[in-house]
Amino acid sequence: xxxxxxxxxxxxxxxxxxxxxxxxxxxxxxxxxxxxxxxxxxxxxxxxxxxxxxxxxxxxxxxxxxxxxxxxxxxxxxxxxxxxxxxxxxxxxxxxxxxxxxxxxxxxxxxxxxxxxxxxxxxxxxxxxxxxxxxxxxxxxxxxxxxxxxxxxxxxxxxxxxxxxxxxxxxxxxxxxxxxxxxxxxxxxxxxxxxxxxxxxxxxxxxxxxxxxxxxxxxxxxxxxxxxxxxxxxxxxxxxxxxxxxxxxxxxxxxxxxxxxxxxxxxxxxxxxxxxxxxxxxxxxxxxxxxxxxxxxxxxxxxxxxxxxxxxxxxxxxxxxxxxxxxxxxxxxxxxxxxxxxxxxxxxxxxxxxxxxxxxxxxxxxxxxxxxxxxxxxxxxxxxxxxxxxxxxxxxxxxxxxxxxxxxxxxxxxxxxxxxxxxxxxxxxxxxxxxxxxxxxxxxxx
Amino acid sequence: xxxxxxxxxxxxxxxxxxxxxxxxxxxxxxxxxxxxxxxxxxxxxxxxxxxxxxxxxxxxxxxxxxxxxxxxxxxxxxxxxxxxxxxxxxxxxxxxxxxxxxxxxxxxxxxxxxxxxxxxxxxxxxxxxxxxxxxxxxxxxxxxxxxxxxxxxxxxxxxxxxxxxxxxxxxxxxxxxxxxxxxxxxxxxxxxxxxxxxxxxxxxxxxxxxxxxxxxxxxxxxxxxxxxxxxxxxxxxxxxxxxxxxxxxxxxxxxxxxxxxxxxxxxxxxxxxxxxxxxxxxxxxxxxxxxxxxxxxxxxxxxxxxxxxxxxxxxxxxxxxxxxxxxxxxxxxxxxxxxxxxxxxxxxxxxxxxxxxxxxxxxxxxxxxxxxxxxxxxxxxxxxxxxxxxxxxxxxxxxxxxxxxxxxxxxxxxxxxxxxxxxxxxxxxxxxxxxxxxxxxxxxxx
Numbered sequence: 001x002x003x004x005x006x007x008x009x010x011x012x013x014x015x016x017x018x019x020x021x022x023x024x025x026x027x028x029x030x031x032x033x034x035x036x037x038x039x040x041x042x043x044x045x046x047x048x049x050x051x052x053x054x055x056x057x058x059x060x061x062x063x064x065x066x067x068x069x070x071x072x073x074x075x076x077x078x079x080x081x082x083x084x085x086x087x088x089x090x091x092x093x094x095x096x097x098x099x100x101x102x103x104x105x106x107x108x109x110x111x112x113x114x115x116x117x118x119x120x121x122x123x124x125x126x127x128x129x130x131x132x133x134x135x136x137x138x139x140x141x142x143x144x145x146x147x148x149x150x151x152x153x154x155x156x157x158x159x160x161x162x163x164x165x166x167x168x169x170x171x172x173x174x175x176x177x178x179x180x181x182x183x184x185x186x187x188x189x190x191x192x193x194x195x196x197x198x199x200x201x202x203x204x205x206x207x208x209x210x211x212x213x214x215x216x217x218x219x220x221x222x223x224x225x226x227x228x229x230x231x232x233x234x235x236x237x238x239x240x241x242x243x244x245x246x247x248x249x250x251x252x253x254x255x256x257x258x259x260x261x262x263x264x265x266x267x268x269x270x271x272x273x274x275x276x277x278x279x280x281x282x283x284x285x286x287x288x289x290x291x292x293x294x295x296x297x298x299x300x301x302x303x304x305x306x307x308x309x310x311x312x313x314x315x316x317x318x319x320x321x322x323x324x325x326x327x328x329x330x331x332x333x334x335x336x337x338x339x340x341x342x343x344x345x346x347x348x349x350x351x352x353x354x355x356x357x358x359x360x361x362x363x364x365x366x367x368x369x370x371x372x373x374x375x376x377x378x379x380x381x382x383x384x385x386x387x388x389x390x391x392x393x394x395x396x397x398x399x400x401x402x403x404x405x406x407x408x409x410x411x412x413x414x415x416x417x418x419x420x421x422x423x424x425x426x427x428x429x430x431x432x433x434x435x436x437x438x439x440x441x442x443x444x445x446x
Numbered sequence: 447x448x449x450x451x452x453x454x455x456x457x458x459x460x461x462x463x464x465x466x467x468x469x470x471x472x473x474x475x476x477x478x479x480x481x482x483x484x485x486x487x488x489x490x491x492x493x494x495x496x497x498x499x500x501x502x503x504x505x506x507x508x509x510x511x512x513x514x515x516x517x518x519x520x521x522x523x524x525x526x527x528x529x530x531x532x533x534x535x536x537x538x539x540x541x542x543x544x545x546x547x548x549x550x551x552x553x554x555x556x557x558x559x560x561x562x563x564x565x566x567x568x569x570x571x572x573x574x575x576x577x578x579x580x581x582x583x584x585x586x587x588x589x590x591x592x593x594x595x596x597x598x599x600x601x602x603x604x605x606x607x608x609x610x611x612x613x614x615x616x617x618x619x620x621x622x623x624x625x626x627x628x629x630x631x632x633x634x635x636x637x638x639x640x641x642x643x644x645x646x647x648x649x650x651x652x653x654x655x656x657x658x659x660x661x662x663x664x665x666x667x668x669x670x671x672x673x674x675x676x677x678x679x680x681x682x683x684x685x686x687x688x689x690x691x692x693x694x695x696x697x698x699x700x701x702x703x704x705x706x707x708x709x710x711x712x713x714x715x716x717x718x719x720x721x722x723x724x725x726x727x728x729x730x731x732x733x734x735x736x737x738x739x740x741x742x743x744x745x746x747x748x749x750x751x752x753x754x755x756x757x758x759x760x761x762x763x764x765x766x767x768x769x770x771x772x773x774x775x776x777x778x779x780x781x782x783x784x785x786x787x788x789x790x791x792x793x794x795x796x797x798x799x800x801x802x803x804x805x806x807x808x809x810x811x812x813x814x815x816x817x818x819x820x821x822x823x824x825x826x827x828x829x830x831x832x833x834x835x836x837x838x839x840x841x842x843x844x845x846x847x848x849x850x851x852x853x854x855x856x857x858x859x860x861x862x863x864x865x866x867x868x869x870x871x872x873x874x875x876x877x878x879x880x881x882x883x884x885x886x887x888x889x890x891x892x
Contacts, residue, residue: 307753
């Protein structure tokens with residue numbers, strides 16, 4: 001096997017080592033331990049003998065698998081539970097009901113599941129324990145709009161926000177203020193002790209952002225919401241009921257979301273059990289074990305995919321020329337989420353866009369491989385997680401009459417890599433801790 | 447002194463350590479040694495007793511200072527010489543004539559100086575040695591257009607090319623094919639052994655790119671030139687004499703530039719005596735000596751300044767959170783040249799644009815400092831080399847009523863940093879090895 005082929009194999013092994021480490025069941029096993037009758041979660045100890053009943057709620061792409069792992073651990077200690085997941089993301093649970101629902105636009109099944117969760121939470125007592133399993137996608141899956149707002153109106157505003165160019169924290173500010181359950185409002189509903197186990201799909205693991213933070217204090221206000229609607233020119237476009245709700249809040253006539261000073265959060269613990277950094281740590285370990293001089297750049301990468309790719313190209317060439325920032329065989333690891341300013345009408349995603357732009361940067365380099373893939377297994381509007389490329393990718397594309405610039409300009413990176421058989425297809429992974437990027441550079445010809 | 451202040455001081459010290467190492471006289475001292483009567487340059491030995499006469503030619507921003515250093519070393523062994531530099535870049539030489547001329551648009555003084563250099567070279571014999579001192583800016587400063595092309599037409603096409611968005615290698619392809627001296631044509635003019643000492647202002651130190659490669663084989667052709675003119679829509683805009691020249695070349699009726707297979711290059715040595723990587727190496731040593739865990743990312747950084755800055759922001763935050771890619775106190779060093787897609791009409795340059803965008807990314811972080819500056823001392827259309835920022839820069843800007851987004855959107859970064867007294871003013875350094883970027887992150891409060 002020549003070096004480029006073994007590098008490609010290693011890049012995939014390193015990616016999968018990271019991906020495996022953030023699988024919901026692995027994260028649960030790593031962070032949740034039952035010893036005799038004491039449940040240890042992070043630094044917290046929960047003496048199960050102390051609680052009348054244990055209830056399980058949850059929402060998000062990974063939450064079905066998390067529920068399955070928790071049920072396996074606690075078995076009949078769980079009184080009952082209900083978890084909302086996207087269609088196709090169910091898990092084989094016996095006690096906890098897994099309810100499939102719409103994502104990213106909420107639907108009736110999601111509302112109905114949320115009503116059941118709210119009903120369950122309302123019946124909990126001060127001596128109960130509620131375990132809440134939160135993961136990416138939860139914003140759409142755990143939703144009960146304020147009574148004056150219909151599902152149709154909620155769907156309408158969600159669609160408008162997703163298309164507006166607003167940041168996710170801005171979208172969530174609105175979501176939180178027109179909802180009965182988001183933005184920390186779970187403390188309004190349940191009197192119990194609540195421990196949220198969270199798989200983070202956002203940079204910096206802000207618990208108030210993940211799934212719109214149902215168990216976290218909210219730092220946004222009704223006034224912020226109005227500013228955001230003005231900023232994106234949505235004031236006149238959103239349903240009247242929603243504008244009325246926000247204006248009532250601004251006028252002090254609707255209840256604000258609970259803030260950090262609220263004493264009720266004393267009985268709530270929000271614990272991150274998986275995030276991008278944990279995935280990168282495992283990539284790092286795997287790369288080191290394979291003999292690479294390994295450098296983890298950052299788990300917080302952002303920026304336009306094609307421009308970020310240029311930095312990776314510059315690092316690849318530097319490694320060849322000077323052994324910086326790592327000697328060969330070198331492995332550079334990064335994570336986060338880039339963005340793509342879409343100009344064409346092709347099929348692709350940020351990982352495939354990054355990989356093709358990086359392929360252009362490393363064109364002609366021997367023994368150089370780059371990979372970028374989303375941990376959720378779905379990059380953009382495609383069914384691939386991402387793609388892999390090496391110094392011969394651009395040349396191989398020419399052999400099959402593909403012009404790189406044409407495909408990049410049309411954001412048609414999926415078609416490009418599909419034709420080269422260089423897609424990474426994991427299938428839906430049922431987890432999500434953003435993306436992983438891996439650069440491998442070796443010397444010699446192997 | 448608190449930590450941020452000492453970090454700012456260190457960042458400047460590290461930058462200046464790199465800058466000092468690529469000063470023309472320092473590079474000459476580092477790479478050119480006279481022992482008894484033998485001149486050692488890189489791996490080459492030139493027994494001065496062997497040569498009838500030594501002549502010196504040169505062109506570029508650093509070439510005056512290089513001539514001064516060479517003259518100091520060889521003294522009266524130099525028969526005569528002439529070097530073209532931009533106005534204000536002269537140096538106190540006694541034997542070599544330093545001729546000031548126009549840059550970046552060639553002028554009559556440059557043409558006249560080039561005629562003198564050509565005359566000198568024509569008179570050299572096979573047993574002479576020509577030392578050619580080449581640095582950035584040389585393309586405009588060493589120019590003698592083909593006889594059918596006037597200076598005015600040359601200025602016209604140079605201006606069109608610089609504004610067209612064409613890459614520097616594309617601009618140089620045209621320059622080489624309408625010139626009597628560029629693109630390796632020095633081997634047509636002189637019969638002597640030629641050693642070129644080169645201070646590189648381009649990525650990868652391609653000698654055929656620096657100063658349009660007068661002593662290097664040219665890989666571009668007349669056909670490439672026509673393609674480039676078509677690509678940027680210049681075919682109908684350039685002077686007729688220039689289009690005629692290119693078309694004659696395409697038709698095989700004008701002499702191509704000398705190619706790599708040309709035996710005449712056997713008597714030519716092109717030696718890089720200074721480049722961005724050398725500067726970064728000295729930054730690295732200085733940072734390590736100051737006690738930083740130091741990581742040099744790449745000397746080949748490129749990409750849109752604001753996007754590249756996001757990657758540096760991601761690294762800064764990662765260092766604080768996980769100690770990757772270096773533990774605190776950490777120093778990340780990089781070099782190269784970013785680009786700015788100008789949208790506003792403010793005053794600025796790529797280094798100041800990068801620094802302001804990075805300041806936004808590190809906003810609120812304690813003990814975090816970022817610096818970016820050009821080694822030539824002139825960033826964009828300003829008289830500053832670059833700027834320095836820390837985690838409080840955005841807040842300090844608010845105190846004086848400056849909104850960061852407004853200044854960034856207007857590309858008015860010079861005004862921004864001027865108001866904060868955060869410009870780096872080196873004055874013209876008379877050297878140029880692209881830009882240097884430095885990120886410092888410390889823990890503790892100092």
